[in-house]
Amino acid sequence: MxxxxxxxxxxxxxxxxxxxxxxxxxxxxxxxxxxxxxRSVAQRVTAKPATDRDPFEFDPENDPDETFPQSIASGGPTSNGVILWTRIDPAAYEPSEPLAFEIATDEAFENVVSDGIVGAESISPEHDYTVNLDLDGELESNGRYHYRFVYDGVASRTGRCRTLxxxxxxxxxxxxxxxxxxxxxxxxxxxxxxxxxxxxxxxxxxxxxxxxxxxxxxxxxxxxxxxxxxxxxxxxxxxxxxxxxxxxxxxxxxxxxxxxxxxxxxxxxxxxxxxxxxxxxxxxxxxxxxxxxxxxxxxxxxxxxxxxxxxxxxxxxxxxxxxxxxxxxxxxxxxxxxxxxxxxxxxxxxxxxxxxxxxxxxxxxxxxxxxxxxxxxxxxxxxxxxxxxxxxxxxxxxxxxxxxxxxxxxxxxxxxxxxxxxxxxxxxxxxxxxxxxxxxxxxxxxxxxxxxxxxxxxxxxxxxxxxxxxxxxxxxxxxxxxxxxxxxxxxxxxxxxxxxxxxxxxxxxxxxxxxxxxxxxxxxxxxxxxxxxxxxxxxxxxxxxxxxxxxxxxxxxxxxxxxxxxxxxxxxxxxxxxxRADANYIDVDSEGKAVTVNGTGETGVEATNESETAPDPPTGEGWRDDP
Ligand SMILES: [Fe+2]
Structure with missing residues (x-):
């Protein structure tokens, strides 16, 4: 730390x-x-419990927005961890339902390095259904990871986090x-x-x-x-x-x-x-x-x-x-x-x-x-x-x-x-x-x-x-x-x-x-x-x-x-x-479409500013296609 x-x-x-x-x-x-x-503030991961139903199982067709309307976030990095955050929608909340999480080195979650369960008792109206999950000590230093939550068969979008x-x-x-x-x-x-x-x-x-x-x-x-x-x-x-x-x-x-x-x-x-x-x-x-x-x-x-x-x-x-x-x-x-x-x-x-x-x-x-x-x-x-x-x-x-x-x-x-x-x-x-x-x-x-x-x-x-x-x-x-x-x-x-x-x-x-x-x-x-x-x-x-x-x-x-x-x-x-007048940036044309523009106002140019030209958005499960 x-x-x-x-x-x-x-x-x-x-x-x-x-x-x-x-x-x-x-x-x-x-x-x-x-x-x-x-006052009371509560959220905490507990050990993964034995359960009849796999809490990590989800249907990819389920809409993450309905269960996780505030989506996910990470913060508070240490050299061996981060805090992962999410909130369960009150309409999707089930008092006995735990929250599963997974962190992996790849976006497909084939190499999961940490997973577990936030016990149902730690998710409640008392804390507005928010969860702050501290994973300090669980991850490698200077690491980049992908993470997601699963709640009641619904996966959140996939996020990226990194450690110090x-x-x-x-x-x-x-x-x-x-x-x-x-x-x-x-x-x-x-x-x-x-x-x-x-x-x-x-x-x-x-x-x-x-x-x-x-x-x-x-x-x-x-x-x-x-x-x-x-x-x-x-x-x-x-x-x-x-x-x-x-x-x-x-x-x-x-x-x-x-x-x-x-x-x-x-x-x-x-x-x-x-x-x-x-x-x-x-x-x-x-x-x-x-x-x-x-x-x-x-x-x-x-x-x-x-x-x-x-x-x-x-x-x-x-x-x-x-x-x-x-x-x-x-x-x-x-x-x-x-x-x-x-x-x-x-x-x-x-x-x-x-x-x-x-x-x-x-x-x-x-x-x-x-x-x-x-x-x-x-x-x-x-x-x-x-x-x-x-x-x-x-x-x-x-x-x-x-x-x-x-x-x-x-x-x-x-x-x-x-x-x-x-x-x-x-x-x-x-x-x-x-x-x-x-x-x-x-x-x-x-x-x-x-x-x-x-x-x-x-x-x-x-x-x-x-x-x-x-x-x-x-x-x-x-x-x-x-x-x-x-x-x-x-x-x-x-x-x-x-x-x-x-x-x-x-x-x-x-x-x-x-x-x-x-x-x-x-x-x-x-x-x-x-x-x-x-x-x-x-x-x-x-x-x-x-x-x-x-x-x-x-x-x-x-x-x-x-x-x-x-x-x-x-x-x-x-x-x-x-x-960088010669560097490209993204602008919006008269029809509201994104176009690439260079510093002289010329549109439709090839990207030249590598460090600040937007790369392709991440793809895969959880990435929002339509904002
Ligand atoms: Fe301000």
């Missing part, structure tokens, strides 16, 4: 305890504690698709269909996998909820509050066929950001409870703890994720520990932080222009314990690339200088400047070989330099510490959703405006949706941004490369690479 966070190391044990035990509520004194104590390399193993390359911000009501998931065809090693999600909204609250003021994207929460509330609300959101998002394709074909390393609970939420130390600024009772601790615990439980149920979760705990901070590190052999270490559960509130409340509290020395986003762990992990890491999976923009985004300088986003690290400086100074002093930060949340793509200080009074910055690479939103609202002129004119105008006041940024694009691929080798790191048209609910949504940068090993330097 290569997760170094000691807490994460016993995550499986902790989870297992939670899975198997009903939480005792007796003896919990306060109402707030009782809110947490009434062994600890310290030589690894020549690693490619991570970096994803964030996928408001279901604000677009379609063509990006996931393209990812399904991509040969990236893992999906790294930076958070906002769901939005807690059902009323289009976070869509563009100039646009409606996209067709077919209406949501009605069980509580009737516009924003999720109850456990059923959050579960409903996950069932809706995870029922999307394009999203399913991406998750079926890759192993997910999941994080979260604010919308898994509520927009811009933070932790109020005085009330010892979350604050939910968008909700009517967002300052009522009993309500906010309940909402946050509901969001956390649904997230745990629906996201295959290796985190420490202890539903027995009577404090939210004790229930969930999301921060952890993941080693990819000797090549890279991914250090994930939680930037919501411990963060202070906005530095000046709603006020921005004259706020002067954003650099107060005691303000924290990480909290003391997480910050210590983070700095210890980063400064002692000996991988070639030390990669911070960070939720919100670390570098400043300001206008003006001196007294008139205005930070636009206090929810990002601009609202926590003293702690940012502590992090950057400590990392700079430790002389980390290559420090790369992956960020999400802001719905734009940015490549920039991190520094210990960003001089507020002069156009002089300190030496760079690392680079920050932000991935665009898959669907969530950006500048183009509000105002979008033809071509890239307005893209360039906004980028120019932002960069003129923020010279640490080399590249900014606030108009394109899609994702980024960050690839690490012994020689360099490359950051490639892909635009995918979110307005088309199709696997053939247009995709094109919009930026690429290279960071050489041992240098903090963003070298701009040619956007």
């Amino acid at each position: 290569t997760e170094r966070n000691s807490a994460a190391q016993h995550a499986a044990t902790s989870n297992r305890r939670g899975f198997l035990e009903r939480v005792a509520t007796a003896g919990i004194a306060s109402g707030i504690a009782a809110v947490l104590g009434e 390399p062994a600890t310290g193993a030589d690894l020549d390359s690693l490619s991570l698709a970096v994803l964030t911000c996928q408001d279901y009501q604000n677009g379609y998931y063509g990006a996931y269909a393209h990812l399904a065809e991509s040969d990236v090693d893992f999906l790294v999600h930076m958070g906002d996998f769901i939005y807690e909204s059902a009323d289009g609250q976070y869509t563009s003021p100039t646009a409606d909820v996209y067709d077919g994207r209406e949501i009605e929460l069980p509580s009737g509330s516009p924003l999720a509050e109850t456990l059923d609300d959050f579960r409903h959101l996950y069932t809706v998002y995870r029922a999307d066929p394009l999203l399913q394709r991406g998750l079926e074909q890759h192993t997910l390393i999941a994080g979260w950001d604010d919308h898994e609970i509520g927009n811009n939420w933070w932790w109020d130390d005085e009330q010892d409870a979350p604050r939910l600024p968008e909700k009517d009772r967002g300052d009522d601790p009993e309500f906010t703890i309940d909402v946050a615990a509901n969001g956390i439980q649904a997230w745990i149920e629906y996201m295959p994720c290796r985190v420490e979760y202890d539903p027995d705990a009577t404090e939210l901070h004790e229930q969930l520990q999301l921060w952890r590190s993941i080693e990819f052999g000797d090549l890279a270490t991914l250090v994930r932080t939680d930037e919501r559960l411990y963060r202070d509130g906005p530095p000046c409340g709603e006020q921005r222009i004259t706020c002067d509290n954003e650099d107060a020395p005691n303000r924290t986003m990480l909290g003391d314990e997480q910050r210590e762990w983070f700095l210890e992990t980063v400064t002692t890491d000996d991988a070639r690339w030390t990669v911070w999976a960070n939720e919100v923009l670390t570098t400043p985004i300001t206008a003006g200088k001196g007294y008139w300088q205005t930070e636009f986003i206090h929810d990002s690290w601009d609202g926590f400047q003293a702690e940012r400086e502590t992090l950057m100074t400590t990392i700079a002093d430790a002389d980390v070989r290559n420090f790369v930060t992956l960020s999400g949340d802001l719905h734009c793509s940015i490549a920039g330099y991190q520094r210990t200080t960003y001089n507020e009074w002069w156009w002089v910055d300190s030496d760079p510490v690392g680079v920050e690479l932000m991935t665009p939103s898959i669907t969530s609202v950006n500048a183009a959703d509000v105002v979008d002129f033809p071509g890239d004119v307005d893209d360039d105008a906004v980028a120019g405006l932002v960069r003129s006041s923020n010279p640490h940024m080399e590249f900014v694009n606030w108009h394109k949706h899609g994702y980024a691929v960050v690839e690490f080798t012994r020689d360099d790191c490359t950051y490639t941004v892909y635009e995918v048209d979110k307005t088309v609910d199709s696997e053939a949504a247009a995709k094109r490369q919009i930026a690429a940068y290279r960071i050489p090993d041992g240098k903090i330097d963003l070298e701009e690479l040619d956007v």
